[in-house]
Amino acid sequence: MGVEPRLIDTDVHNSMADPKELLPFLPKVWHQQWLEGGVGTEGAKTFTSIGLYRKDADPAEGVKPASDPHFLLEHHIKNNQIDYAILTGTPVMNAISLVYDPDYGSVLARALNDWTVEHWLKVSPHYKGSIHVNVSDPEAAVKEINRMASHPDMVQIIMSSASRLPLGQRFYHPIYEAAERNGLPVAIHPGNEGLGPTPPPTPAGYPTRFMEWENILPLNFMGQVNSLVCEGVFEKFPHLKFVAVEGGISWLPHLMWRMDKNYKALRDTVPWLKRLPSEYIKDHIYLTTQPIEEPADPQHLVQIFQMCGAENMVMFSSDYPHYDNDNPKLTLAAFPKEMKEKIFAKNAVKLYGLDKKVKDVERV
Amino acid sequence: MGVEPRLIDTDVHNSMADPKELLPFLPKVWHQQWLEGGVGTEGAKTFTSIGLYRKDADPAEGVKPASDPHFLLEHHIKNNQIDYAILTGTPVMNAISLVYDPDYGSVLARALNDWTVEHWLKVSPHYKGSIHVNVSDPEAAVKEINRMASHPDMVQIIMSSASRLPLGQRFYHPIYEAAERNGLPVAIHPGNEGLGPTPPPTPAGYPTRFMEWENILPLNFMGQVNSLVCEGVFEKFPHLKFVAVEGGISWLPHLMWRMDKNYKALRDTVPWLKRLPSEYIKDHIYLTTQPIEEPADPQHLVQIFQMCGAENMVMFSSDYPHYDNDNPKLTLAAFPKEMKEKIFAKNAVKLYGLDKKVKDVERV
Numbered sequence: 254m255g256v257e258p259r260l261i262d263t264d265v266h267n268s269m270a271d272p273k274e275l276l277p278f279l280p281k282v283w284h285q286q287w288l289e290g291g292v293g294t295e296g297a298k299t300f301t302s303i304g305l306y307r308k309d310a311d312p313a314e315g316v317k318p319a320s321d322p323h324f325l326l327e328h329h330i331k332n333n334q335i336d337y338a339i340l341t342g343t344p345v346m347n348a349i350s351l352v353y354d355p356d357y358g359s360v361l362a363r364a365l366n367d368w369t370v371e372h373w374l375k376v377s378p379h380y381k382g383s384i385h386v387n388v389s390d391p392e393a394a395v396k397e398i399n400r401m402a403s404h405p406d407m408v409q410i411i412m413s414s415a416s417r418l419p420l421g422q423r424f425y426h427p428i429y430e431a432a433e434r435n436g437l438p439v440a441i442h443p444g445n446e447g448l449g450p451t452p453p454p455t456p457a458g459y460p461t462r463f464m465e466w467e468n469i470l471p472l473n474f475m476g477q478v479n480s481l482v483c484e485g486v487f488e489k490f491p492h493l494k495f496v497a498v499e500g501g502i503s504w505l506p507h508l509m510w511r512m513d514k515n516y517k518a519l520r521d522t523v524p525w526l527k528r529l530p531s532e533y534i535k536d537h538i539y540l541t542t543q544p545i546e547e548p549a550d551p552q553h554l555v556q557i558f559q560m561c562g563a564e565n566m567v568m569f570s571s572d573y574p575h576y577d578n579d580n581p582k583l584t585l586a587a588f589p590k591e592m593k594e595k596i597f598a599k600n601a602v603k604l605y606g607l608d609k610k611v612k613d614v615e616r617v
Numbered sequence: 618m619g620v621e622p623r624l625i626d627t628d629v630h631n632s633m634a635d636p637k638e639l640l641p642f643l644p645k646v647w648h649q650q651w652l653e654g655g656v657g658t659e660g661a662k663t664f665t666s667i668g669l670y671r672k673d674a675d676p677a678e679g680v681k682p683a684s685d686p687h688f689l690l691e692h693h694i695k696n697n698q699i700d701y702a703i704l705t706g707t708p709v710m711n712a713i714s715l716v717y718d719p720d721y722g723s724v725l726a727r728a729l730n731d732w733t734v735e736h737w738l739k740v741s742p743h744y745k746g747s748i749h750v751n752v753s754d755p756e757a758a759v760k761e762i763n764r765m766a767s768h769p770d771m772v773q774i775i776m777s778s779a780s781r782l783p784l785g786q787r788f789y790h791p792i793y794e795a796a797e798r799n800g801l802p803v804a805i806h807p808g809n810e811g812l813g814p815t816p817p818p819t820p821a822g823y824p825t826r827f828m829e830w831e832n833i834l835p836l837n838f839m840g841q842v843n844s845l846v847c848e849g850v851f852e853k854f855p856h857l858k859f860v861a862v863e864g865g866i867s868w869l870p871h872l873m874w875r876m877d878k879n880y881k882a883l884r885d886t887v888p889w890l891k892r893l894p895s896e897y898i899k900d901h902i903y904l905t906t907q908p909i910e911e912p913a914d915p916q917h918l919v920q921i922f923q924m925c926g927a928e929n930m931v932m933f934s935s936d937y938p939h940y941d942n943d944n945p946k947l948t949l950a951a952f953p954k955e956m957k958e959k960i961f962a963k964n965a966v967k968l969y970g971l972d973k974k975v976k977d978v979e980r981v
Binding site: 415416456458483504511513548576 | 663667779782784785786824829831832835840841848867868875879880882884908912917920921924941
């Protein structure tokens with residue numbers, strides 16, 4: 254007959270010795286996602302079975318792709334006859350501005366910059382570095398820029414395109430003042446949209462699957478460029494240049510036309526602007542090629558470039574070692590020679606002052 | 618010498634008899650915003666001194682623009698020789714899906730539909746109505762669609778493009794099932810982005826000034842189209858059509874190219890898709906012209922249309938009586954005649970079945 258229960262514990266956290274325990278209970282098609290990604294709530298970026306890296310970019314079994322500067326020199330720089338490679342780190346490194354504790358973010362920035370100098374810039378003059386900053390503490394970011402700017406191989410400041418606030422807002426202006434004063438462009442890089450304290454990656458919320466997420470990353474770049482121009486950043490800092498890395502290109506005509514049209518009716522809401530919004534974009538924004546859009550008719554992309562003057566704004570980027578990285582021998586094959594020369598080197602030489610700063614690179 | 622205080626109230630809410638009391642203390646350039654918009658925290662949409670309406674669209678002093686169906690017939694429909702006008706209400710009406718209480722949103726939907734029939738559709742066969750639904754309660758929305766769908770002059774369902782969740786997600790599928798079953802397209806309309814329970818209108822947060830906000834509204838449309846396609850809505854509901862009203866057009870090539878390229882590498886993350894994403898867009902998405910992009914070279918817009926097949930997807934819209942409404946005599950002036958005929962009427966005739974449903978419209 255038993256006895257009446259006298260003590261019931263209503264919250265005991267049983268655990269799993271190994272994630273593999275779940276496999277017999279899970280349909281096979283989901284096994285890889287469970288083993289590699291777990292429940293996967295740590296960010297808005299969702300799972301992809303093909304992974305984020307080229308399968309041949311590991312220097313050795315079990316060593317992370319693009320983690321060995323000597324292997325990378327052989328596998329990428331020499332194979333593709335690249336004169337200079339701008340190192341941008343990984344999206345995880347760019348996420349230091351999204352850490353909740355600003356002090357931890359700032360010490361990570363400092364450590365990453367010293368690591369970049371020690372592990373990479375000393376290895377080869379082909380490598381040029383990006384100064385990591387924690388933008389959630391602009392005062393600390395300015396100190397770090399001032400500390401690193403004099404290094405001859407640090408050619409830009411890099412930060413996450415994902416941010417707590419639109420990047421044109423005054424909160425960030427001390428960083429732009431330091432960038433302009435030190436003659437360094439500011440690059441933004443995607444991959445952390447929707448992560449941590451940032452808003453959702455679309456104005457309606459979070460995508461569900463990886464392709465949807467990957468498709469929609471340029472939205473944030475459009476919003477950031479719009480914010481930078483409308484807030485008057487380029488009137489306040491007339492020598493500042495921004496580099497929108499890996500954010501797409503073909504959205505430029507639409508954004509420029511819409512901004513210029515609205516400026517005619519609504520310019521009293523942005524009284525500090527003295528020129529058409531598209532003129533600020535053309536003079537201050539650079540973009541990078543990968544992942545370049547690939548219309549069925551390659552001439553359509555040439556037309557897009559011609560519509561917005563992109564040949565003077567776009568710079569080649571491989572995105573090595575990511576799965577979708579671009580080979581310079583195949584990129585922009587349909588483009589006229591003169592446009593290609595600008596995109597493959599001339600625009601970057603001008604922006605980063607590479608012709609002046611470095612004399613000792615042997616052509617690979 | 619005084620006495621020691623014995624009672625201190627540390628929170629007394631003093632008020633203002635009239636907002637004008639503040640004017641002597643406020644710089645003059647801000648007076649209009651304070652008087653018309655107040656502090657202005659009720660939504661992400663910011664203030665514009667020129668207002669949202671044409672100055673000549675008031676039927677009489679103190680009467681709201683576009684609130685008198687007889688005046689609108691004379692001032693807009695007859696003046697511009699419009700055969701049919703699809704009534705879309707105001708952004709405030711479209712916001713019923715963003716009310717926190719779903720029951721209030723649903724009764725408002727029902728009331729708005731009965732008001733549309735009584736005040737507008739009975740006045741003239743030139744008017745065609747949109748069925749308002751509260752999408753925050755899909756079951757109630759389906760009931761309202763079923764109640765209104767048989768009205769011969771209700772030609773589509775309308776909802777706010779601003780939403781709590783991306784519109785492709787399964788939460789909304791019962792609404793799409795009802796739309797498809799009743800042969801009604803689903804239109805989305807902007808203006809409430811960032812309002813109430815919706816995420817910020819950009820992936821980095823809230824714009825500060827009206828031009829910045831107005832520039833960036835299409836982001837949400839790109840996100841919603843991407844969500845609808847990637848979630849497989851058009852495989853599940855193969856006869857469903859969506860109308861992206863007032864969300865811009867020239868972003869289409871970029872989005873299509875990016876989606877199609879990613880599909881090649883990442884299609885295992887969206888296994889329900891059987892065709893290129895751009896093919897779903899071409900077959901299921903319609904867009905409207907106003908505010909049409911206006912490049913310095915009008916041929917650039919023609920090129921954009923040709924790149925993505927927009928001549929079969931785009932329909933004329935005036936956006937009357939808004940300040941930036943378009944005059945059909947001036948819109949698309951540089952476009953070839955055949956494209957203009959499709960955009961001015963043929964595409965809408967096909968989508969809304971207007972040739973079949975209505976016989977008694979006299980050409981104005």
